[in-house]
Amino acid sequence: MNQMFRADTDRAQEFEGRVIGMINDGALCLTVAIGHRTGLFDTMAGMAWANSAEIAKAADLQERYVREWLGAMTVGRIVDHDPDTGTYRLPDEHARVLTRDGEGDNMAVAAQIIPVLAGVETDIVDCFREGGGVPYERFERFHEVMMEDSNQTVVPNLVDKILPLVDGLVGKLERGIRVLDVGCGRGRALNSLAAAFPNSTFVGYDLSDDAIAFARAEARQQGSTNVAFYSRDVTDLEATVEAAAFDLVLTFDAIHDQADPMAVLRGIRRALKHDGVYICQDIRGSHHHHGNMDHPLAPFLYTVSTMHCMTVSLAQGGEGLGTMWGCETALSYMADAGFSSVTQYELEHDIMNVYYVCRP
């Protein structure tokens, strides 16, 4: 019997409606990302009701494009539209979540991940057929978007929320300790710590030459002489890192996508002084698909995994753990890497991640 004849029509229709919603929301991610990159949301946040020409002029953009974009924003119910006057405005409540100066997190930053992933779709389809992975350098704007994300989830919360997970750590940083950030990307977290704690010294490692060059330039620009960035593959960290050299090691979203996460964790363990501490921010979730059914970001995170975190690891001949390696796997890897105690924390400002405080 044809499969369709057995299908429950109501369920099929309901699902069709869902798929239409997905297509619309996926498309809106692209136009929201454009609104962020062009500064249109920021411009509109400061404006009263205005027509497309006025908005385009204020944002210094082409009117025809702005008008079409306003169409997407209007039907997507992101901006309000008054058909009588032909004007638009971004409601304050939406500006709060879509602008650089909003009080809350700017969710348009995360929307940019969708077009970043879309840029490698054909490479990923090829990998489904042939295996292997898509390397970092194929992802346009990856480090730029990561930096923007780090700027709002990590940097502003470091001193008040993340470092206080370890009793007395802020005081130690004030007095002067050695800190390592593994997979530091463009180095915003480390540069902000270097500025806040001039008596401490900071080292950042990342695979990307471009990200490291950016981090160094920012360190120079802010006049920090207590931070050094090195372009290096940390897969060999266990064999090459100076033993017992650091009081604090940090990783922000940088373990699950490693080629060899266990080797990196062992390297971090080796790099720590006997009374040192490792703070690991990594993705919140379960190792089991069924364990993530109520996770508010699970479809997004599995997609990021398929099209980025898992594949960049496989491209290095790595394990391909994936974004959703899960807290169970993380805890078992940390124990196997030799950490004697690991405490897991959830911080209110960061629904995407957990924080592990690990001691040698």
Ligand SMILES: C[S@@+](CC[C@H](N)C(=O)[O-])C[C@H]1O[C@@H](n2cnc3c(N)ncnc32)[C@H](O)[C@@H]1O
């Ligand atoms: C998801 S990003 C996080 C970047 C940064 N910590 C942040 O929070 O913005 C993961 C980082 O790990 C780096 N990375 C991945 N594999 C690496 C390797 N084998 N050696 C060194 N760095 C690596 C990537 O270049 C990337 O910058």
